[in-house]
Amino acid sequence: xxxxxxxxxxxxxxxxxxxxxxxxxxxxxxxxxxxxxxxxxxxxxxxxxxxxxxxxxxxxxxxxxxxxxxxxxxxxxxxxxxxxxxxxxxxxxxxxxxxxxxxxxxxxxxxxxxxxxxxxxxxxxxxxxxxxxxxxxxxxxxxxxxxxxxxxxxxxxxxxxxxxxxxxxxxxxxxxxxxxxxxxxxxxxxxxxxxxxxxxxxxxxxxxxxxxxxxxxxxxxxxxxxxxxxxxxxxxxxxxxxxxxxxxxxxxxxxxxxxxxxxxxxxxxxx
Amino acid sequence: xxxxxxxxxxxxxxxxxxxxxxxxxxxxxxxxxxxxxxxxxxxxxxxxxxxxxxxxxxxxxxxxxxxxxxxxxxxxxxxxxxxxxxxxxxxxxxxxxxxxxxxxxxxxxxxxxxxxxxxxxxxxxxxxxxxxxxxxxxxxxxxxxxxxxxxxxxxxxxxxxxxxxxxxxxxxxxxxxxxxxxxxxxxxxxxxxxxxxxxxxxxxxxxxxxxxxxxxxxxxxxxxxxxxxxxxxxxxxxxxxxxxxxxxxxxxxxxxxxxxxxxxxxxxxxxxxxxxxxxxxxxxxxxxxxxxxxxxxxxxxxxxxxxxxxxxxxxxxxxxxxxxxxxxxxxxxxxxxxxxxxxxxxxxxxxxxxxxxxxxxxxxxxxxxxxxxxxx
Numbered sequence: 001x002x003x004x005x006x007x008x009x010x011x012x013x014x015x016x017x018x019x020x021x022x023x024x025x026x027x028x029x030x031x032x033x034x035x036x037x038x039x040x041x042x043x044x045x046x047x048x049x050x051x052x053x054x055x056x057x058x059x060x061x062x063x064x065x066x067x068x069x070x071x072x073x074x075x076x077x078x079x080x081x082x083x084x085x086x087x088x089x090x091x092x093x094x095x096x097x098x099x100x101x102x103x104x105x106x107x108x109x110x111x112x113x114x115x116x117x118x119x120x121x122x123x124x125x126x127x128x129x130x131x132x133x134x135x136x137x138x139x140x141x142x143x144x145x146x147x148x149x150x151x152x153x154x155x156x157x158x159x160x161x162x163x164x165x166x167x168x169x170x171x172x173x174x175x176x177x178x179x180x181x182x183x184x185x186x187x188x189x190x191x192x193x194x195x196x197x198x199x200x201x202x203x204x205x206x207x208x209x210x211x212x213x214x215x216x217x218x219x220x221x222x223x224x225x226x227x228x229x230x231x232x233x234x235x236x237x238x239x240x241x242x243x244x245x246x247x248x249x250x251x252x253x254x255x256x257x258x259x260x261x262x263x264x265x266x267x268x269x270x271x
Numbered sequence: 272x273x274x275x276x277x278x279x280x281x282x283x284x285x286x287x288x289x290x291x292x293x294x295x296x297x298x299x300x301x302x303x304x305x306x307x308x309x310x311x312x313x314x315x316x317x318x319x320x321x322x323x324x325x326x327x328x329x330x331x332x333x334x335x336x337x338x339x340x341x342x343x344x345x346x347x348x349x350x351x352x353x354x355x356x357x358x359x360x361x362x363x364x365x366x367x368x369x370x371x372x373x374x375x376x377x378x379x380x381x382x383x384x385x386x387x388x389x390x391x392x393x394x395x396x397x398x399x400x401x402x403x404x405x406x407x408x409x410x411x412x413x414x415x416x417x418x419x420x421x422x423x424x425x426x427x428x429x430x431x432x433x434x435x436x437x438x439x440x441x442x443x444x445x446x447x448x449x450x451x452x453x454x455x456x457x458x459x460x461x462x463x464x465x466x467x468x469x470x471x472x473x474x475x476x477x478x479x480x481x482x483x484x485x486x487x488x489x490x491x492x493x494x495x496x497x498x499x500x501x502x503x504x505x506x507x508x509x510x511x512x513x514x515x516x517x518x519x520x521x522x523x524x525x526x527x528x529x530x531x532x533x534x535x536x537x538x539x540x541x542x543x544x545x546x547x548x549x550x551x552x553x554x555x556x557x558x559x560x561x562x563x564x565x566x567x568x569x570x571x572x573x574x575x576x577x578x579x580x581x582x583x584x585x586x587x588x589x590x591x592x593x594x595x596x597x598x599x600x601x602x603x604x605x606x607x608x609x610x611x612x613x614x615x616x617x618x619x620x621x622x623x624x625x626x627x628x629x630x631x632x633x634x635x636x637x638x639x640x641x642x643x644x645x646x647x
Contacts, residue, residue: 124394126401133398142424149423158418162628164399171396197396214426 021093028057067092070104072112073119076129081119123198134195134203135245138227139163142212143181145220151179156193156207171196177235179209187211188226191234192241204241225251378571383437383617404631409591412620412630417585419628429584430622431465434594436578436601437616440568443609449573450606452566457600461589462560465581471516473555476501476540478523483551491555498524505531512538517558519546564600585622594618598641611638 032052038044066086071079075095079085084104087095095101102108122128141159143149153172160167173194179186186209194204208231213219230248233239366374389403399405407415413432420427440450464470475496477484487496494515495501504510512518512535520528520540525547532539540546548554568576578601582593598615605614618632 126394126397130394130397134396144423144426147422147426154418155424158415158424161415162419165397166392166399166405167396195396198394212425 021090021097024059026057026059027055029053030056064088064090068104069095069101070108070112071095071101072115073100074122074125074128075100077126079125080121082113082116123200127197127201130197131201131203134165134205137163137165137205138248139205139207140210140227141207142210145182145211145213145218147182149181151181151209167195175235175238179234181209182211184211186234187220188223188231189234190231190238190242192238204245206245378569380572380575381569381577382572382575406631406633408633409594409620412632413585413590415630416620416622416628420585420622427585427622427624429586430624431581432583432585432590433621433623434578434580434582434597435619435621436597437619438566438576438578438601439574439613439616440576441574442606443613450576450604452568452576453604454566455564455600456558456561457564457597458557459560459562459582460592460596461583461587463581463583463587465584468581470559471561472514473517473519473558474501474512474515475551475555476518476520476524476528477551478521487551487555491552492559493519493551493555496551499527502527502531505534517546519548519551519554519558521551522547522549562597564597595641598638602638602642611642 030053031050032054033049035044035046035050065088067089068084068086069092070084071081073081078087078091078095092101096103102112139156139159140163141151141155143151143155149155151174153169153174156172156174157167157169173196175191175193179191188208188210190206190208192204193207194202196202208226211220228248229250233242386403392402392405416430416432417428419425420430422428442448442450470492472494473492475487475491475493477487477496477498479498484496484498487493495510501510505512512531515538518535518538518540525540528535528540545554545557562580562582564578564580566576566578578597580597582597583590598618602611602614605611612634615634615638618634619629620632621629
């Protein structure tokens with residue numbers, strides 16, 4: 001911990017703006033062996049035992065106080081432009097330093113009042129982060145392998161819920177084409193839906209169809225980490241839509257990452 | 272070498288110690304021989320038995336009688352023997368290595384994580400991870416599970432539905448005291464049978480009335496019903512009461528039943544379990560359609576317990592009534608003056624196997640409603 005602090009003090013880096021701030025840590029210490037009285041105009045005679053200290057207070061582990069700031073721009077998960085919000089001290093100072101916030105004084109409110117009104121507004125403070133998460137998200141829709149089906153909005157809603165994402169049925173707009181199955185040509189292929197957040201912001205989401213068999217013996221072989229690799233689209237015109245989303249870059253596997261099931265030695269090989 | 276050295280030194284000591292009685296020393300040395308002298312000296316010094324040192328027994332005997340100062344104090348041996356603690360070897364039960372590993376694993380606490388401090392969701396689209404867990408009304412939770420088990424998706428429309436009730440077992444205003452678990456049979460308003468589940472068998476002792484016995488057998492569903500002739504057949508050994516899970520009786524026949532109390536043993540009907548009753552039809556129905564509830568507790572976490580029971584299958588109606596009847600059984604078990612909302616931490620609905628989904632049920636006002644209304 002201490003080493004880390006020293007490093008931060010000595011090598012200021014601009015890579016992370018958090019490191020740009022002065023480290024605000026104080027230790028309040030007390031001598032374990034108190035020094036005796038000294039004669040006037042003379043130094044105290046200090047021994048090595050007098051340099052042993054006990055910590056009385058450590059500021060590093062203290063919870064940070066809340067700081068009220070006036071936001072000059074929309075900040076993700078914190079608030080809209082023009083709002084006065086309580087934030088932790090460190091984030092507050094960072095926001096002020098990067099011109100995204102100011103201290104909520106009367107002069108500042110007058111100064112930035114006009115500027116604030118011209119800013120882009122969103123329906124809520126969490127919208128941008130959910131849109132970012134949804135753009136990288138790959139929704140798995142497991143449909144039955146044996147019974148015939150046509151894809152409906154409630155299928156997508158329940159698959160979202162399985163992935164711990166809450167999406168109401170009214171927020172989902174389906175693709176133009178009707179998707180029916182079971183069809184093994186669709187297995188592992190992509191199509192796109194749009195999710196409307198708070199009836200305002202729209203975000204396209206990747207969906208992939210997987211065929212689920214109820215019996216264990218009929219199940220399709222497992223594909224490892226399928227959501228980390230790009231897949232083909234079902235419809236040809238969707239390829240343009242795919243370009244608007246962030247590209248899926250497949251992970252670089254380690255050399256020794258070729259997973260193979262362990263083979264048991266039979267009695268004949270052992271000699 | 273060492274022995275001879277010792278012997279010599281002790282001999283010298285003895286000789287130096289008794290210079291005032293030279294004649295006595297002479298007498299000692301001459302008849303016993305040097306080895307015998309050593310033994311005597313050894314005894315004097317250490318108050319120990321030096322017999323083992325006398326490998327060669329002296330041929331001559333001491334002529335003078337000597338007072339036995341050197342004898343070991345009485346009770347020394349017994350006292351030392353009593354001091355010794357006997358090591359009792361613990362009986363080791365053989366356990367397979369895998370099982371031992373499992374037993375030594377650290378205990379994982381069962382109490383669910385309290386996320387009431389988390390912020391509630393603001394938008395209509397959000398990731399559950401960031402916010403407080405959503406509570407669903409009972410009907411909506413069941414509907415959600417029906418969707419995932421629909422023929423077009425998992426295709427298990429008749430999947431069994433399980434309820435888990437998390438309970439706080441602490442006494443109010445007490446630091447350490449906790450409640451014990453319990454077992455009970457809860458009547459299901461809409462009875463069901465899961466795969467591998469068998470209805471319990473019931474033996475009914477009724478009063479001497481042919482119509483009544485017939486009614487208990489048909490309407491109640493008792494496996495066997497009868498009067499005094501049943502008692503006789505048990506006494507003769509034709510009928511074994513151990514084959515039945517429950518025994519119910521009418522109060523009029525109890526005096527005759529006491530004769531076979533030793534044969535029925537623990538299943539003997541009593542008032543507290545409601546197995547002695549005037550209305551035998553209702554009681555047999557209760558036991559037949561009942562679900563056995565067992566509260567899971569652990570010594571490592573005495574302030575927490577949970578119940579896990581099936582309450583029906585997904586495709587049947589009246590699941591809410593079954594859910595309420597289980598709550599109606601559990602809520603009165605709480606300690607007096609404990610708030611029901613503190614007692615029931617949460618209720619969770621789930622299906623075993625491929626569902627993986629769990630839904631927390633909204634309990635606002637439901638617990639109070641159940642306490643205030645009497646069972647119909």
